[in-house]
Amino acid sequence: MTKLLTLLVGGIATLAAAQTAAPYTDAKSNITFQAYQHTTGYFLGLALPNDPTGNTDVIVTIGGKGTGWSGVSLAGPMKNALLVLAWPNSQAIVGSFRKTAQYGSPLIATGTFTQTLIANGTYINSTHWTYTFLCSKCIQTDGTTFAASANTTVLGYALNSAAPSNKANAASSVSKHTSRGQVTFDLVKARSKDFATWKAWATPKVQQGFQA
Template sequence: MKCSSLVLGVLATLAAAQTPSPYTDVKSGITFNTLQHSSGIFFGLALTANATGHTDFIATIGGKVGSFRKTAQYASPAVATGAFTQTTIANGTYVNSTHWTYTFLCSKCIQTDSTTFKPTDTAPSLGFAFNPTAPAQKTNPASSVSKHTTQGQAVFDLSKAKSANFEVWKGYAVPKVATGLAG
């Protein structure tokens, strides 16, 4: 598994026959190449228009995920480690009366190894797996997860994920700053 091993392990029953298409998030204004399932679950990618040498992407999912996972075996995937970072995009992360959305910048996530897709890939096949059962500890990003009940793959045409607005959208990702009283 590639990027899915990091992020998509929480996606729902997305059919492999579905094709990603453009979707613009109403709150952030970010346009993604998005795989949308009839249940309302979705996963989308946004890339810079000039992907040469870039290692970042912006992703959006319909789910409560806060950790990267990676596994090459049938087991609860461990939290992935590496040089990549995940930074929430606050104006693209929300809950409303119809759905929830989690949007984030994934820095240093496009790699030449098998961590995600390569910078030269044009249509990577991203695997996904889903289990409707909540993690053992919902607030712990490293909590174990149950075996998935559904899995599959979807091919993303990365040319449809590219945008000249990427750097503006990337600027929406601001790390949380610790606040407190000086004493």
């Protein structure tokens, strides 16, 4: 019995170390994501349309606990990747695209990509904050993000429990992450026939570098 228990615990530890995403349905929006959750409360989820051919859209949910920032590299590494950075500011969420060629607080990235708020999946409550958005034209072909046709990918996550220096400003600099790493996402499992329905919930009033 003791041996069996040891084996079981060993198995769970291996699973945790592998850092893979798992299915997660948001209680408010009912959107089902492939999501990764970190012990700090940080989480990151992706939802994709059924047909990956030529697709450039992805629905992202990102969040955490407290007032610090949460970030994702849509390619895996920090450098030369399309990054998304988000944090709570009072009762609002501030989101931006970032990119950097060197390690340091990444500057705002501009391009055709946009973030459009999905309001029923964005909230701040007593336990955590959640920002859900349609990332439009976000899947690139230049290696700065995962490829539309990929069946699995590695994404980068980063977070700091300290709030950015100027949290009302989407372009604020941030302090270096206190945790960061890479996570494997099964993109086939992230695909859903309901994507078009969820995508239609995105409200165009909110653009990149916004405050919702």
